[in-house]
Amino acid sequence: MVLLIVFSLAKVNAQSIVPKYSNEFMNIGIGARALSMGGAQVSSVRDVTAAYWNPAGLIGVKHEYEFSLMHAEYFAGIAKFDYAGFTTNIEEDNQIAISLIRFGVDDIPDTRFLYDANGALNYNNIQFFNAADYALLLSFARDVSDVFKLGVNTKIIHRNVGKFAHAWGFGLDLGGIVLLDQWRVGVMLRDVTSTFNAWSHNAEMVRDIYAQTDNEVPVNSIELTLPRAIFSVSRDFEMNDDIRFQGVFDLDFTFDGRRNTIFATNLVSVDPRLGLEAAYRNLVFLRAGGSSVQRIKDFDNSTFFAWKPSFGLGVYLNEKFQIDYALSDIGGVSQTPYSHVFSVKVSLNELDAKFRLNKGWDNR
DSSP: OOOHHHHHHHHHHSSSSSSSTTTTTGGOOOOOHHHHHOOOOOOTTTSSSHHHHOGGGGGGEEEEEEHHHHHHHHEETEEEEEEEEEEEETTEEEEEEEEEEEEEEEEEOOOSSOOTTTOOOOOGGOOOEEEEEEEEEHHHHHHHSSSSEEEEEEEEEEEEETTTTEEEEEEEEEEEEEOSOOOEEEEEEEEEOOOEEEEEOOOTTHHHHHHHHTTTOOOEEEEEEOOEEEEEEEEEEHHHSSEEEEEEEEEEESSOOOSSSEEEEOOEEEEEEEEEEETTTEEEEEEEEEOOOOOOOEESSSEEEEEEEEEEEEESSSSEEEEEEEEEEESSTTTTOOEEEEEEEEEEOOOOOOOSSSSOOOOO
């Protein structure tokens, strides 16, 4: 039964060429700092995690090498989300990065052979498989001028449901950051050329069970992920030499049909995100955010607004190590418990303040 449910989800995605929420695992977000700020990052991020949020932010990296690792568990530990990233510079005006993302459910029981040839129940016949989504991001950022930074991602997607089905996909992201006197403005165009997944099904493995349950046998197909645009502004506020605040506001535009967002039409849906960070001597960081504002209809037909709050803490251990923590959820009205997300960042060989050819975050 579990096998049928999981595989049916994959089949539904594969039968429609432009399904809503295609490759949605790519929109969960990475990095405890970002998740604790509600995912509002496009104009704010300037470390190795920028490869995901906005590759243009890689130009703001202040070290020759940066690494980051993150682990999170959702749905009471059933689903696991992992991320690893690395970035380094190529001369003074270019930056590259590589990132790997995995979202998966492991040890799913395959009960097709629970009953043996004699009709006897035999639990030893149960086998297990994994359903997982993978993404490899290859990023490049260019320091175009004092004001404008540009970045691009090449994405390779792999999705699999055990030996029953798998898909390969390819897509591109394009990002930019404009540095103004008091503000930073960011734009991230995800799946700018549309990202495709080519699904291949091993129909013979499930033909009998699908026939018994009156389901259609899946066929090979193509699935497209439509473009998404995120516009962002951020600003730093200094209370004194020790305390600094940062505010970030993102607007996420999707074009795959009407979603349950604060503003939605058949053409476009808009989801706002807000993130706040307070820093003490750049050693301790307190963070909070909000996202996923939705209008929910209750059983009595009344409506109310729900949103997803998030909180976090960051600690700068020394010039090489920083640990971040986030308390976040996978959805604004999810019934699953909040998840504890941890990430670590390692930075090696701090760059000279004048290393970049153009001005940047620290010398405007």
